[in-house]
Amino acid sequence: MLIDAYARRFSYLRLSITETCNFRCSYCLPDGNTCDSRVGELSIAEIKRLVTAFAQLGTRKVRITGGEPSLRKDLTEIIATCKAVPGIEKVALTTNGYRLLRDAKAWQAAGLDAINVSIDSLDADNFHLITGQDKLAEILAGVAYAQALGIAQVKINTVLLKQHNAAELGDFLNFVKSQPIALRFIELMRTGDNASYYQRQHLSGSLIQNQLLQQGWQLKTKAKTDGPALEYSHPDYQGNIGLIMPYSKDFCADCNRLRVSSLGQLYLCLFTDSYQDLRAFLHTDDTAALQRFLQQAVQGKAYSHQLQREHSGSTRHLAQIGG
Template sequence: MLIDAFSRRFTYLRLSITESCNFRCSYCLPNGTDCESRSGELNLVEIRRLVTAFARLGTKKVRITGGEPSLRKDLTEIIAICKSVPGIEKVAITTNGYRLARDAQAWFDAGLDAVNVSIDSLDADTFHLVTGQDKLADILAGVAKARAVGIKQVKINTVLLRQHNALALPDFLDFIKSQDISLRFIELMRTNDNTQYYKNQHLSGESIQQKLLATGWQLKAKSSTDGPALEYYHGDYQGRIGLIMPYSKDFCADCNRLRVSSQAGLYLCLFTEQQQDLRQLLQNDDALPLMQFLQQAVLGKEATHYLHQDFSGGTRHLAQIGG
């Protein structure tokens, strides 16, 4: 098993397959991607070996991230590889939705269980302003297609932004009232290149949490492979609301996830100062050396991310490792 010094067990791998992204989100890549070359990205054989080692250590869920993972032409094959590894029960993807309408069926056929789509506003003009892409209608069509083809879980990720969606809760509630979708509000996190933007735009999720509790929403119990969201449900709504509040007390206490970058770097935390190179351990099918390395590495995981102390580690921006 993968268990750290604080008795946290890691059953969830977030696997980035590229740093490239075709959106220019104001909180992440306002000037476009800074990924100059895609050389060195994990190949299919390395991905299979990596996921196999994690699975043998108790990992049950793999989330494929980026950058924008659909920019990899072999994404469908990657999904199929992850789902075929013994022990992996759930394969998910986080995407900007750019190719969701086109590829949802292929991804589902390959074994995709869940998709998270980044939609920071349901207003087309605001969406364009935040992302640099006038594609809201296309992405909402992709969400509908994902549900129609049978993908089990469809979620929407919305980064809370003081000047863009702080007052939009009623719109989002209307959106999920008759749709079986989980909408998750994510607090903006400070990274090494967005300090001033963070100061201008950060909005605590506590205000939304209090509004939900005051109007009859109830907290849903988590499963062992769920991410960090606190998810709320209401009898009058088919959908659910999740809150990811990394600055809240004890946010890291039940951490269950590790991250590997597209360049084969192990990140014990999204905001770690250093990564650990796994490339050499992925050059043959013997999983044992990698398993032993991972078991030793997790013992060095810190108790918390220290975001509340204005520490953002070596993370340049969220596209670097997929959030």
Template sequence: MLQDSFERRFSYLRLSLTESCNFRCNYCLPDGSACDNKAAELTLAEIKQLVQGFAHAGTTKVRLTGGEPTLRRDLCSIIETVRATDGITQVALTTNGYRLNKDIHQWLDAGLTALNVSVDSLDADTFHLVTGQDRLPDILAGIDRALALGLQKVKINTVLLRQYNGRSLSSFLEFVRDKPISLRFIELMQTGDNGAFFKTQHVSGQSIISQLTAAGWQLMPRLANAGPALEYAHPDYLGTIGLIMPYSDHFCDDCNRLRVSSTGQLFLCLFAEQHQNLRHLLNQDNPAAIVEFLQAQLQFKPFSHQLAKAQTGQTRQLAMIGG
């Protein structure tokens, strides 16, 4: 298995399929998507070689992200290709939910095993203010449909925003009372383009944890191949609440994931200053060469990001790599 110089082991790939997005979230793309590299996105054949290489190195979980990955017309073929790769046991998708209600059955037929949906407010007007889209009812209907179709791993991602949802914990808790889903609050992260917005809207996840523990919620053990969320459960609720707090101490201690952009750039860290191009390895049927490249590059992976020092690397906005 891939291992860095700090003896952290990596079995989780987050693969961006596109930088394009059809939402205008105020914390990410308030002016809309201006993707200029759509023609350079990895092809299905290149994705197959990439995932085979990662699987050869011990990767078992792949998350498809964006931008908005459902804008790829070949998404079902991508899901099917990844799921058919020897060694890959989990194929997850992170989406804004725009096509969820319409296409979830196709994704499941292709082999999808887990779903994350971005829902930054359960109030339709606030959702519209944050995302620029008036589609909350349809997205929530899509989540219900995914559950009805038997998908067991359904999560909701909510970016904590002081002005828009910072005081809405009670409504989120009520939402998961009778739904077997994980709702995760994600601390707003500073990127190259959102400095002023970050200063006015950032909320620490610790305030949510304090409220949860006071109400009897208990921290759950972290599962293998899981992301960085701290997950809390309560006997009176079918769903759980998670916290992703990149500004907390020791956040990077057990990092287990690597990222590849839609154009074949390896991100050793979400906020790295430099990225490594591995696309030249994707035009040959040689997974061992990909493994060798990854293991060599991992020796340069830093122990931690420098977000607390406002060092955001080359990440202009999260749509370029999917968070």
């Protein structure tokens, strides 16, 4: 098992397969990608070896992230590769949704169990302003298609932005009222290149949490491989509302996930100062050395990030290792 010095067990791997993204979200890549980040991305064979090593150490869930993972033409094969690894029970994908209508069926056939789609506004003009793309209707159609296919979990991720979507809570609640979908609000996090933007736009998730509790929403119990979201349900709503609040007390106490970048770099935390390069361990199918390295590496995982002290580590932007 992968167990750190604080007795936390890591059963969840977040695997970035590219830093490249075709959206220009104001909180992440407002100027688009600034480097040729396609060079050196993990191959299918390397991904198989990596996921195999993690699975043999108790990892049960893999989330494929980016950048925008669907920009890789071999995404369907990557999904199938991860799902075929013995011990992996769940393969999930985080996407901006621009290829959902075209590829969701193929992804499902490859073994995809869950999709998280980033939608930061339900107003088309506001969505365009935030993302730089006028594609809200197409993405919502893709979400509906994924649900119709019967993909077990379809969720929406919404980054809270004080000046852009703070007034849309009623619209988001109406969206989940009549359909069984989970919508999660994510607090904006400070990264290396967004300090001034963060100061203008950060909105505490506790404000949403208090409104939900006042309206009769109830906290649900987490599954072992769930991420950090606190998910709430209401008897009058088919869907759920989740909150990811990295600035809240004890946010890191039950951390169960590790991150690997598209270049094969192990990040013990989204906001760590450093990473460990795993590439040298991915040249052969013998994963024993990689397993030993991972078991030793997790002993150096800090108890908590330092976001409260305005320290975001080496993370330049959220596309770097998948948020």
